[in-house]
Amino acid sequence: MRVLVCDNLDQAGVDIFRESGRFEVDVRNDLTPQQLVDVIGDYDALVVRSKTKVKAEVLEAAARLKVVGRAGTGVDNIDVPAATRRGVVVMNAATGNTITTAEHAVALMMALARNIPIASETTRRGKWEKTKFMGVELANKTLGVVGTGKIGSVVANRALGLQMRVVAFDPFLSKEGAAKMGVEPVELDELFARSDFITIHTPLTAETRGIIGREAFSKMKKGVRVINCARGGLVDEAALAEAIRDGVVAGAALDVFEQEPVAADNPLLGMDQVVVTPHLGASTEEAQQAVATIIAREIADYLETGTIRGAVNFPSMTAEQLTHLGPYLGLGEKLGSFSSQAFGRDLTEVEMEFSGEVAGLDVKPIAQAILTGLLRPMSDRVNYVNAAVVAEEGGIAVRQTTTSQARDYSSLITVRTRSGEGEHEVSGALIGRDDQRLLRVDGMTMDAVPSGHMVLLGNKDVPGVIGRVATALGDAGINIARFYLGRRGQGGDALALIQVDDPVSDAVLARLTELPEVVGARRVRL
Numbered sequence: 001m002r003v004l005v006c007d008n009l010d011q012a013g014v015d016i017f018r019e020s021g022r023f024e025v026d027v028r029n030d031l032t033p034q035q036l037v038d039v040i041g042d043y044d045a046l047v048v049r050s051k052t053k054v055k056a057e058v059l060e061a062a063a064r065l066k067v068v069g070r071a072g073t074g075v076d077n078i079d080v081p082a083a084t085r086r087g088v089v090v091m092n093a094a095t096g097n098t099i100t101t102a103e104h105a106v107a108l109m110m111a112l113a114r115n116i117p118i119a120s121e122t123t124r125r126g127k128w129e130k131t132k133f134m135g136v137e138l139a140n141k142t143l144g145v146v147g148t149g150k151i152g153s154v155v156a157n158r159a160l161g162l163q164m165r166v167v168a169f170d171p172f173l174s175k176e177g178a179a180k181m182g183v184e185p186v187e188l189d190e191l192f193a194r195s196d197f198i199t200i201h202t203p204l205t206a207e208t209r210g211i212i213g214r215e216a217f218s219k220m221k222k223g224v225r226v227i228n229c230a231r232g233g234l235v236d237e238a239a240l241a242e243a244i245r246d247g248v249v250a251g252a253a254l255d256v257f258e259q260e261p262v263a264a265d266n267p268l269l270g271m272d273q274v275v276v277t278p279h280l281g282a283s284t285e286e287a288q289q290a291v292a293t294i295i296a297r298e299i300a301d302y303l304e305t306g307t308i309r310g311a312v313n314f315p316s317m318t319a320e321q322l323t324h325l326g327p328y329l330g331l332g333e334k335l336g337s338f339s340s341q342a343f344g345r346d347l348t349e350v351e352m353e354f355s356g357e358v359a360g361l362d363v364k365p366i367a368q369a370i371l372t373g374l375l376r377p378m379s380d381r382v383n384y385v386n387a388a389v390v391a392e393e394g395g396i397a398v399r400q401t402t403t404s405q406a407r408d409y410s411s412l413i414t415v416r417t418r419s420g421e422g423e424h425e426v427s428g429a430l431i432g433r434d435d436q437r438l439l440r441v442d443g444m445t446m447d448a449v450p451s452g453h454m455v456l457l458g459n460k461d462v463p464g465v466i467g468r469v470a471t472a473l474g475d476a477g478i479n480i481a482r483f484y485l486g487r488r489g490q491g492g493d494a495l496a497l498i499q500v501d502d503p504v505s506d507a508v509l510a511r512l513t514e515l516p517e518v519v520g521a522r523r524v525r526l
Contacts, residue, residue, distance in 0.1 A: 017300060074231060085393075167195065228256055244274070325361065413428055461491050
């Protein structure tokens with residue numbers, strides 16, 4: 001498998017690929033955007049930092065690409081929706097630079113509180129302006145932490161060690177979680193009103209862009225200081241410059257900017273109250289080695305074993321979880337594929353029901369497997385990563401339900417579909433740990449092994465039909481491996497699922513449908 005590495009990845013990460021003996025690694029730090037488009041089609045994996053932009057046109061050209069890894073926390077330089085549509089897993093090294101970035105935020109807060117950068121600069125120029133640069137203590141001040149994920153929680157911990165009071169806003173922060181961290185959970189407006197220092201640690205999304213802007217500054221106490229080590233665009237830079245000029249904000253410390261490298265005419269660069277650094281949050285030897293090794297191991301594990309860790313567009317699964325879920329993933333994909341082949345592909349609705357013990361598992365990957373099976377006959381680009389997106393783009397309504405109540409089996413998965421050919425239902429289960437069974441089709445019980453070449457017949461429940469079907473197949477030189485039967489009641493509608501050793505041709509299928517007892521026939525290959 002071929003891996004393309006860009007953006008000066010630490011050698012420790014490159015070594016992980018090369019030492020495994022399973023990968024051919026090319027390190028290219030000089031590729032232009034067009035050159036990346038030209039070469040990406042030859043690679044199974046792409047590793048980048050923040051410089052390389054993995055845009056939609058790159059992903060469209062990436063015929064072999066299975067995974068993109070970002071050696072760092074954010075993935076805003078990767079078009080994740082485009083990657084998902086293409087079925088490409090996007091991973092990051094979310095924990096590799098946690099401590100480093102948190103320490104940088106605290107360092108900037110200290111530098112801002114004591115005017116260290118400007119005082120250092122004027123002293124080097126021969127001035128001794130001891131009284132000009134009056135600072136403030138951090139002890140007994142209130143720090144507002146916006147976003148209490150991995151980095152934000154470490155910053156809060158360090159601030160408590162500096163004897164600061166910490167208030168925090170995060171829509172996912174519970175009272176119990178806040179108590180464990182030792183912070184006071186508040187709403188965002190209250191955080192703005194109470195904080196002497198504000199540090200932001202959220203992803204950049206449509207909802208968070210400009211979260212620190214004119215409206216926010218209007219709610220802050222006079223003399224507040226703002227720190228941003230997360231993502232450019234979280235702070236409205238024009239509004240920040242205005243707030244500093246108006247005396248609302250006493251100072252700011254920024255490691256990230258809306259445009260990077262920062263434009264020379266950015267008004268913040270000319271303000272003594274502003275401390276700036278060139279996106280150094282993750283720039284320590286320890287962090288660079290950590291993110292490189294983390295992302296390399298994540299990618300290698302995925303390509304070699306299917307283990308997914310650190311993915312932003314698919315649920316993470318460890319090797320142990322994959323071992324436990326794997327049989328259900330296989331069963332789900334087969335149920336979906338059977339339904340699609342047997343009952344038509346112009347789907348409008350899909351409902352998945354998980355009952356019994358399986359309902360206690362993380363069923364999202366299983367649901368993705370079912371959708372993959374349903375949609376793959378329509379496109380060979382469909383996989384577990386993009387199946388839900390393909391369904392949504394195709395206007396297919398998808399629902400899933402779970403119930404702990406067992407229905408005949410300890411675990412049962414049921415797939416109900418609606419298409420131009422009507423409504424149909426398929427149910428399956430695992431017998432033991434990994435023996436897959438197709439148990440019901442449209443309410444008729446048959447207990448079949450879902451594998452190999454099969455023919456699904458709709459027929460009338462009358463004497464002689466089995467013999468005539470077997471004869472037709474025998475006359476065509478097709479050997480029957482297994483014959484499964486199901487019916488609603490004596491003399492009514494019935495189904496026959498026939499496993500055969502060889503594919504059934506169109507001519508043989510037509511001969512079967514010509515039998516007076518046969519209502520319809522479909523080929524299925526699992």
